Amino acid sequence: MLQEESQKRDIQNCPLTYAMNVISGKWRLPIIWALWKNDTLRYNELKRRIDGITNMMLSQVLKEMEIAGLIVRKQYLEIPPRVEYSLTQEGKDLVPSLEALARWGKHMQNR
Amino acid sequence: MLQEESQKRDIQNCPLTYAMNVISGKWRLPIIWALWKNDTLRYNELKRRIDGITNMMLSQVLKEMEIAGLIVRKQYLEIPPRVEYSLTQEGKDLVPSLEALARWGKHMQNR
DNA sequence: CTGCATCCCATGTGATACTG
DNA sequence: CAGTATCACATGGGATGCAG
Numbered sequence: 001m002l003q004e005e006s007q008k009r010d011i012q013n014c015p016l017t018y019a020m021n022v023i024s025g026k027w028r029l030p031i032i033w034a035l036w037k038n039d040t041l042r043y044n045e046l047k048r049r050i051d052g053i054t055n056m057m058l059s060q061v062l063k064e065m066e067i068a069g070l071i072v073r074k075q076y077l078e079i080p081p082r083v084e085y086s087l088t089q090e091g092k093d094l095v096p097s098l099e100a101l102a103r104w105g106k107h108m109q110n111r
Numbered sequence: 112m113l114q115e116e117s118q119k120r121d122i123q124n125c126p127l128t129y130a131m132n133v134i135s136g137k138w139r140l141p142i143i144w145a146l147w148k149n150d151t152l153r154y155n156e157l158k159r160r161i162d163g164i165t166n167m168m169l170s171q172v173l174k175e176m177e178i179a180g181l182i183v184r185k186q187y188l189e190i191p192p193r194v195e196y197s198l199t200q201e202g203k204d205l206v207p208s209l210e211a212l213a214r215w216g217k218h219m220q221n222r
Numbered sequence: 223c224t225g226c227a228t229c230c231c232a233t234g235t236g237a238t239a240c241t242g
Numbered sequence: 243c244a245g246t247a248t249c250a251c252a253t254g255g256g257a258t259g260c261a262g
Contacts, residue, residue, distance in 0.1 A: 016140060016209055019216030024135060026235070029127060043244050054236065059245050069219060080243045081242085090219060097215055098127055100208040105130030108180060108201060137255070154224050165256065170225050191223045192262085 022068050023094070027053055027061045032087065035071065036095055040086040070094070133179050134205070138164055138172045143198065146182065147206055151197040181205070 023029060027050065034049045035041060041049070047058055062085060065071045070091040076082040134140060138161065145160045146152060152160070158169055173196060176182045181202040187193040 014213075015216030015220060016213035017216075018220055019212045020135070020140065022216070022219070024131070029131065047244095054238095055245060056237090056247090057235070060235095069222065075244095081245085083244065090215075090222070093218075094215055097208065097211040100211055101130045102125075102127035104201075104205055104208055105126035105128075105133070107204075108133070109126060109129055111180065111201070158224095165258095166225060167227090167257085168255070171255095173225095186224095192225085194224065 019094075022065075022070065023098075025061065027057055028065065029098070031058075031061065031065065032070070032091065032094070032098070035085060035087045036092070040084050043083050043085070046085060065091075133176075133181065134209075136172065138168055139176065140209070142169075142172060142176065143181070143202065143205070143209070146196060146198045147203070151195050154194050154196070157196060176202075 023032070030050045030053075031046065034046060038045075038049075043058070043062075046062075047053060047055070050058070062071065062073070066073050069088055071085055072088050074084045074086075076084075134143070141161045141164075142157065145157060149156075149160075154169070154173075157173075158164060158166070161169070173182065173184070177184050180199055182196055183199050185195045185197075187195075
């Protein structure tokens with residue numbers, strides 16, 4: 001439809017919409033937050049810190065965030081398998097903006 | 112379920128999750144942006160500036176944002192009806208954080 | 223002009239089981 | 243340990259028509 005077309009254009013053109021899409025979703029912020037606090041985490045360490053997430057959602061969202069350039073995945077060819085995740089520089093650059101948003105949210109909650 | 116419980120707790124406790132919920136959704140940012148640029152707009156003016164939105168979505172989202180404290184609705188008891196919308200101070204306070212996010216998004220798009 | 227009600231569909235998310 | 247596959251469901255969003 002025409003509507004979808006204009007929406008797609010928005011997503012491609014508007015930096016804010018782009019940013020929102022990158023951090024939207026139930027699990028993206030918890031993942032960013034966990035990796036921000038811990039620098040590097042293995043798959044199962046991450047899973048244990050994010051309460052309620054399933055393997056399906058975790059692996060899916062991690063893959064999307066890697067493609068988006070937010071996190072980096074480092075795989076070691078060992079038995080048993082070891083995979084470590086951490087934030088890219090861009091992912092780290094995002095945090096101050098999120099903290100600003102959080103301050104605003106805190107203010108709204110206390111109103 | 113237990114999961115929903117913990118999710119609800121997150122929404123209530125985490126200021127960032129709270130803020131994200133307030134600005135998430137297909138039409139919230141376009142509305143904020145339109146009111147930021149124009150200060151005050153009537154219902155139909157707003158609708159004309161937000162390409163593709165239906166009456167149903169516009170009125171629904173406006174009501175939610177009013178309850179959230181982002182916008183203020185001013186109704187004039189005239190015939191034909193006139194209703195004007197504008198950002199609250201809190202709504203305006205949100206904009207700098209959004210602009211920071213937008214700068215980050217622009218950087219990511221150019222990478 | 224400024225909305226609301228009904229019905230419908232797409233997408234995101236989840237439960238469960240399985241694999242290299 | 244680090245995932246994938248399948249099936250199912252809840253939620254957000256939309257088309258259409260009606261209303262004060």
